[in-house]
Amino acid sequence: MKPPPFEYHRPETLAEALTIMAAHGDQARPLAGGQSLIPLLAMRIVRPIHIVDLHRVAELQQVSVADGRVSIGAMARQRDIEHDPRMPGLVRAAVPHIGHFQIRNRGTVGGSLSHMDPAAEWPAVALALDAVMVAASVRGRREITADDFMIGPQMTSLEPDELLVEVVLPIRNDGFGFAEVTRRGLGDFALVGAACQDRAVVVFGTGLRPQRLRAVEEFLNSGGGTRAEVSAVAASEIQATDDIHTSSQYRREVAATLVGAVVEEARTRGGVA
């Protein structure tokens, strides 16, 4: 339960960090808040030769607003995002569910997205808000849609030399809903959850990555129906997996129920769903 030896790098600028990533490529792991990576190191699930600690790269901690969109630096902490009035309503609803406050004191937005835990809140929020992920390497910057970014557990479309540097979200303060079910109240990992922004509907914790429910969205776009009808459409579309914690049937049924709830929540907040 102790991390294996590695070479530790602590760049002070993004340019320096990208140079290290370019030199060491897939033998390096960026260290953001460490709330997921350090346990993986301790359990020896990952054994990178190089650790690139990003916590001194001030330019990755910036949050800025322009043209109705908020740009969140990858190293912005959950703690700072949680109470930031510039954040979209869906973000403010979801972030308090990320771990406990002690975890949010260290955990970062970019770390959570790049770690890509299927039960994590940020990937689901990014997918529901059609977030734009900005990746950087010494080769330049590129934008990746949230859908293209997330592949599966601990898998993203980032190249080995790339870092996620910012995530750009539309600022919306109505029309959102968020709910999740855990075994042990607030702070525990979600068994399943659902997020909604207007007619964009996402479930997470159900399968290998968050799922946009296109059939539900189509149903809502063509007039929608009662909460029970929305849940029924969701239940027929959700692709759920079994694991040690619960069955695929439980996941599908509970997630479908949550979809009905978040769509209703979004409506009561004045959404277009």
Add this chain to the structure above:
Amino acid sequence: MKVTLTVNGSRWSGDVPARQTLCDFLRDELELTGTHVGCEQGACGSCTILVDGEAVRSCLMLAVQADGTELTTIEGMGEPENLSTLQAAFLRHRAFQCGFCTPGFLASAAEILGSGRRYSRQELRDLLSGNVCRCTGYEPIVEAVFECQR
């Protein structure tokens, strides 16, 4: 790697291995064994300490990441003959049985109380849920923290 930090008001400077977690550094290097290590994966909260006044899991930080920070461990929170208000409340409420989780609870509670906000018992239960007590002594812990808000 060279690290300079402040622990309970005392400056420390020296070399630490990059892979050493902060909790192991505190216990093995500084012999501050009041920080208890339970799960070593961030789940139990026993190793919670204050880093620049914020409660964090010391098992989820590398010692090198604490370079330049101010740490407060249980050894910096009070003396046996001069308990902090919170420690005295824990004692009064018998808010521990075996005591393994207590330093972590005190660190979390220190940040909660430091916010200056008054929380309900239910809010405190949620806030304290990041610390696990296997003797299941939660009621007196919540009561002790609740009382310190007054």
